[in-house]
Amino acid sequence: STSLQVLFFPDKDVACREHFLTGNGCMKVNCRFSHNKTSLSELYRHMLDCQKTMDVCVYIITCKDLADILSRLFRRGVKIRIISDSEQLRSSGSQIWSLRKEGIPVRTNPSSYLMHHKFVVIDEKVLINGSFNWTAQAITGNQENVIITDDDAVSSLFVAEFQRLWEEFDPS
Amino acid sequence: STSLQVLFFPDKDVACREHFLTGNGCMKVNCRFSHNKTSLSELYRHMLDCQKTMDVCVYIITCKDLADILSRLFRRGVKIRIISDSEQLRSSGSQIWSLRKEGIPVRTNPSSYLMHHKFVVIDEKVLINGSFNWTAQAITGNQENVIITDDDAVSSLFVAEFQRLWEEFDPS
Numbered sequence: 001s002t003s004l005q006v007l008f009f010p011d012k013d014v015a016c017r018e019h020f021l022t023g024n025g026c027m028k029v030n031c032r033f034s035h036n037k038t039s040l041s042e043l044y045r046h047m048l049d050c051q052k053t054m055d056v057c058v059y060i061i062t063c064k065d066l067a068d069i070l071s072r073l074f075r076r077g078v079k080i081r082i083i084s085d086s087e088q089l090r091s092s093g094s095q096i097w098s099l100r101k102e103g104i105p106v107r108t109n110p111s112s113y114l115m116h117h118k119f120v121v122i123d124e125k126v127l128i129n130g131s132f133n134w135t136a137q138a139i140t141g142n143q144e145n146v147i148i149t150d151d152d153a154v155s156s157l158f159v160a161e162f163q164r165l166w167e168e169f170d171p172s
Numbered sequence: 173s174t175s176l177q178v179l180f181f182p183d184k185d186v187a188c189r190e191h192f193l194t195g196n197g198c199m200k201v202n203c204r205f206s207h208n209k210t211s212l213s214e215l216y217r218h219m220l221d222c223q224k225t226m227d228v229c230v231y232i233i234t235c236k237d238l239a240d241i242l243s244r245l246f247r248r249g250v251k252i253r254i255i256s257d258s259e260q261l262r263s264s265g266s267q268i269w270s271l272r273k274e275g276i277p278v279r280t281n282p283s284s285y286l287m288h289h290k291f292v293v294i295d296e297k298v299l300i301n302g303s304f305n306w307t308a309q310a311i312t313g314n315q316e317n318v319i320i321t322d323d324d325a326v327s328s329l330f331v332a333e334f335q336r337l338w339e340e341f342d343p344s
């Protein structure tokens with residue numbers, strides 16, 4: 001059976017990274033972040049469940065906290081690939097440069113049209129897709145949605161779309 | 173059983189409005205538009221299937237061809253409601269003003285954060301959702317995706333989200 005989850009943003013409170021990432025919980029007295037489930041903490045959970053591969057195809061990636069999850073997974077041995085928008089790469093706050101410096105391969109669209117997708121495929125199975133760019137304002141400001149599904153009929157199409165773009169955007 | 177469809181953009185060719193909207197086909201010799209199925213023609217098809225209500229919650233609406241479908245449905249008696257982004261309303265090419273003038277109710281976010289959703293719910297049943305804003309460049313330029321489903325478990329959540337925002341953005 002397939003699982004399906006819908007997340008809406010903005011979150012009222014910011015999920016505590018310490019609480020949701022370490023697995024040990026957060027020891028801070030009067031921590032100002034949320035220890036309750038939020039849309040962001042659910043995103044964290046799905047991303048941290050990744051075992052082997054994560055294909056990220058997201059228009060804008062400026063949120064350091066989400067980029068940091070990629071770094072953690074990469075250091076853990078997860079094979080990560082990123083497709084993002086070439087124009088947004090040049091915007092201030094883009095996390096793409098530091099991710100690239102760590103060794104994560106990144107490809108971008110050569111045209112002036114937008115690489116406007118906002119989807120992630122985890123282990124070629126779980127699709128995260130919606131209106132949600134990886135920005136701070138998408139988490140606690142904007143009205144956004146994310147659908148998460150492991151329905152093969154859907155995710156396989158996004159696996160193929162990622163691969164198609166990955167090859168199309170090969171700079172070599 | 174539920175149906176599910178994924179559309180990717182850009183379309184290589186622009187769907188012929190005459191061909192896909194009238195039901196009589198296009199009589200033009202050497203018509204420069206596509207009479208074959210495209211992602212846009214599939215969007216047209218789902219929208220034109222609408223019987224009673226269409227709830228449109230889309231960040232940017234500048235594409236005259238898509239706005240025109242709303243006008244047609246509205247004149248046909250379909251109850252249409254639009255939620256869009258207040259900032260984008262002021263951008264040149266916004267179709268919101270003419271849709272409002274026809275009598276279609278439109279509500280927008282009062283805050284400076286983005287009303288960034290790009291979803292439509294047809295007859296409180298069929299959800300159209302993805303990265304796709306209603307712009308010309310989203311159709312034939314950008315990399316975009318749209319998921320269309322009549323799975324109640326998903327669409328009912330978007331019906332509720334629309335209603336929540338509709339009430340939150342009530343200007344009265």
Ligand SMILES: [Zn+2]
Binds near residue numbers: 019032
């Ligand atoms: Zn904490």
Ligand SMILES: [Zn+2]
Binds near residue numbers: 200
């Ligand atoms: Zn034609």
